[in-house]
Amino acid sequence: xxxxxxxxxxxxxxxxxxxxxxxxxxxxxxxxxxxxxxxxxxxxxxxxxxxxxxxxxxxxxxxxxxxxxxxxxxxxxxxxxxxxxxxxxxxxxxxxxxxxxxxxxxxxxxxxxxxxxxxxxxxxxxxxxxxxxxxxxxxxxxxxxxxxxxxxxxxxxxxxxxxxxxxxxxxxxxxxxxxxxxxxxxxxxxxxxxxxxxxxxxxxxxxxxxxxxxxxxxxxxxxxxxxxxxxxxxxxxxxxxxxxxxxxxxxxxxxxxxxxxxxxxxxxxxxxxxxxxxxxxxxxxxxxxxxxxxxxxxxxxxxxxxxxxxxxxxxxxxxxxxxxxxxxxxxxxxxxxxxxxxxxxxxxxxxxxxxxxxxxxxxxxxxxxxxxxxxxxxxxxxxxxxxxxxxxxxxxxxxxxxxxxxxxxxxxxxxxxxxxxxxxxxxxxxxxxxxxx
Numbered sequence: 041x042x043x044x045x046x047x048x049x050x051x052x053x054x055x056x057x058x059x060x061x062x063x064x065x066x067x068x069x070x071x072x073x074x075x076x077x078x079x080x081x082x083x084x085x086x087x088x089x090x091x092x093x094x095x096x097x098x099x100x101x102x103x104x105x106x107x108x109x110x111x112x113x114x115x116x117x118x119x120x121x122x123x124x125x126x127x128x129x130x131x132x133x134x135x136x137x138x139x140x141x142x143x144x145x146x147x148x149x150x151x152x153x154x155x156x157x158x159x160x161x162x163x164x165x166x167x168x169x170x171x172x173x174x175x176x177x178x179x180x181x182x183x184x185x186x187x188x189x190x191x192x193x194x195x196x197x198x199x200x201x202x203x204x205x206x207x208x209x210x211x212x213x214x215x216x217x218x219x220x221x222x223x224x225x226x227x228x229x230x231x232x233x234x235x236x237x238x239x240x241x242x243x244x245x246x247x248x249x250x251x252x253x254x255x256x257x258x259x260x261x262x263x264x265x266x267x268x269x270x271x272x273x274x275x276x277x278x279x280x281x282x283x284x285x286x287x288x289x290x291x292x293x294x295x296x297x298x299x300x301x302x303x304x305x306x307x308x309x310x311x312x313x314x315x316x317x318x319x320x321x322x323x324x325x326x327x328x329x330x331x332x333x334x335x336x337x338x339x340x341x342x343x344x345x346x347x348x349x350x351x352x353x354x355x356x357x358x359x360x361x362x363x364x365x366x367x368x369x370x371x372x373x374x375x376x377x378x379x380x381x382x383x384x385x386x387x388x389x390x391x392x393x394x395x396x397x398x399x400x401x402x403x404x405x406x407x408x409x410x411x412x413x414x415x416x417x418x419x420x421x422x423x424x425x426x427x428x429x430x431x432x433x434x435x436x437x438x439x440x441x442x443x444x445x446x447x448x449x450x451x452x453x454x455x456x457x458x459x460x461x462x463x464x465x466x467x468x469x470x471x472x473x474x475x476x477x
Contacts, residue, residue, distance in 0.1 A: 042452050044437065044463065047472035048422060049444030051333070052296035054469045058284050058303060059085040059460045060110060060277035064239040066138035067216045068246050068275055069093055072114035073102065073145040074224055075250060077272030080113040084277060088457040093138045099123055121150065130156045130190050140168060144217035147175055147193050148200055148224035156190040170207055170214030177205040178221055178229070202227025202266060210235040210260060210354040216243050222264035223252040231262045237355040238278055238307040249273040279304050283459065284329065285311050285362040286434050289369045290466075291331035292320045293442040295416070298469065300329040309356045317348065318369055318377070336415055339375035347410075351380035360384065364435040367391065371399040371420065372442065373413035380408050390432035393425045394439060422447040430458035437462070441471055 060083035069090070072079040084090060086109065094112065098104050101120035105113045123129055124146065133139035134156040146153035155172065172182060172193070178200040180193045202225050207214065215235040220243075222229035234240070236258055244254040244262070250273045253265025284303045291298040292315070305312075305327055312322045312329070319337030323330040342348055350370075352360035360383045367379045371394060381387050385406040395401055397420040400412040422445035427433030433455040440447035449455075452475070455462060463473045 041450060042475060042477045044440075044449045044452050044455075045474045045476055046437065046440040046447045046449070047445070048441050048447060049419070050294070050441075050470060050472055052290065052294050052298060052441075052466075052469040052471060055299040055301050056287055056465055056469060057301040058279040058287070059083075059087070061085070061239060061280040062087060062089060062282075062458050063212065064242050064277050065090050066093060067141055067213075067239060067243045068277065069097070069112075069114065070138075070141040070145055071220055071243060071246060073097070073116045073119075073142065074149060074220060075270040075272055076115070076117035078113055078115045079272050080107070080111070080274040082111050082274070082276040084110045084112055085280065085460050086110060087460050088453065089136070089138055092136050096129075096132050096136065096139060097142075099129070099132075119150070124150070125154070127188065130154050130188050134190075140171060140213055141217055141220070143171060143175070143193065144220035145224070147180055147195055148221045151195040151199070153193050154185075154188065154190045155193055156188075168214070170209055170211040171217045173208065174205060174214060174218035174231070175221060177203045178218075178225060179203070200225040202229045204230040205232065207231065207233040209233070212237050212240060215240050215262075219243060219247070219254075219262065219264055222266050223247050223270065224268070225266040226268060227266060229264045229266065231264070232260065234260050234262045235354065236260050237359075238281070238309075242275075242278055246273060246275040249275065278307055281308050281311060281359065282361045282431070284308060285315070286365050286438065286459075288315050288320060288322065288329065288331055289365045289438050290441060292318075292334065292337060292369050293372060293438050295333050295335060296469075297333045298331050299325070300331070302327055303329050305329070310358055311362065314350065314358050314362075314366065315369070317350070318366065318373055320369065337373055339370065339373045339377050339413065341375070347376050347378055349378045349380055352382055360387070361431050363387070364390065364431045365438060367409065367411060368394065368435045368439050370411040370413055371401070371439070372416050374415040376410060376412045378408060378410050382407060387429070387432065390428055390436065393423060393436055394420070397421050397423045397439060397443060419444055421445065424448045424450075426450040427452055427454040430454055434459060434462075441466075441473075
């Protein structure tokens with residue numbers, strides 16, 4: 041098992057460019073299964089979760105060409121149906137959260153798709169009811185295969201049927217899955233309470249370029265006009281907004297000046313303003329973000345003078361993937377803040393590591409933590425830690441960069457799942473970090 045050894049307390053400087061968005065990449069790669077023509081995708085993050093998904097679709101018979109760093113072409117003209125129904129396929133899907141996005145394309149194109157319980161971060165219950173509900177609204181039948189220990193979705197003999205549906209939650213992957221199934225289903229499918237994150241908008245733009253009718257981009261009401269012939273296309277993935285937020289946090293915690301290049305500022309939503317509410321200065325310079333060095337940053341109070349709350353919410357609210365990072369920033373602010381993680385009930389348990397480092401945090405329950413900032417008067421202490429998931433892992437790495445002394449983070453394959461060559465990129469900013477296998 042690999043680990044990071046970090047000598048913290050050093051000032052960072054320079055510029056860094058975010059990789060392509062992981063959550064978009066998983067969706068658009070799966071969408072390539074909707075056509076027998078070639079699909080080229082640019083700015084693909086070279087990370088573990090993406091590589092595992094590409095390895096899986098290779099085994100499914102998809103022809104994959106690595107055209108250069110971050111560029112892949114896919115051609116799904118000869119799917120291996122035997123493998124798609126094999127035990128090995130089901131087991132690999134159960135270890136990869138992104139595999140859930142294969143269900144929509146396979147169900148629409150092949151008429152059936154296994155739905156094993158997906159893997160991924162251990163951050164509490166992550167239900168897939170929205171995915172299954174959407175497929176059933178399109179006419180699919182749900183059954184359980186005891187031999188395979190997986191659910192099976194089967195389309196009726198005449199194929200899926202366009203429908204109108206109101207989703208029980210604005211699930212990003214659930215919305216993406218239903219969109220892909222509807223894209224291959226003739227007729228107009230209406231999805232209300234759809235997720236409208238930039239990742240979903242990008243999937244819709246890609247499908248439009250492939251000949252699918254999509255209306256309502258950026259809203260929670262989508263109309264998908266499905267077709268039986270979907271063409272090829274070339275698509276470019278947006279920069280990863282979670283990386284952008286992570287680099288803002290690194291600058292704040294280490295009191296450094298950092299420029300984050302090519303961030304696609306218009307697609308960051310409320311993220312810059314959320315950091316400003318923590319007192320972090322953020323300057324937009326064209327499509328770049330400049331974070332100047334600050335000796336102190338002060339959390340805003342609510343208008344009535346009460347303690348401020350930072351909470352996740354469906355887009356255009358704050359993404360839950362950044363709450364762990366923002367919590368770390370709050371440990372060195374001036375003031376106090378309540379962090380409310382609504383979506384996942386286990387994501388805040390990593391704060392025990394921060395408390396051991398000297399942070400003042402009260403974990404109220406699995407969803408809420410009160411952070412009392414040190415205002416950089418008491419720096420965090422180095423610590424030996426284990427990364428429980430992707431986002432907590434990068435949050436602990438940010439904390440370690442600010443702590444004078446040597447910290448060790450184990451289980452860093454969790455960080456590798458979401459951040460491309462992070463140690464080499466941070467070394468370019470002056471970070472003292474080493475990977476040890």
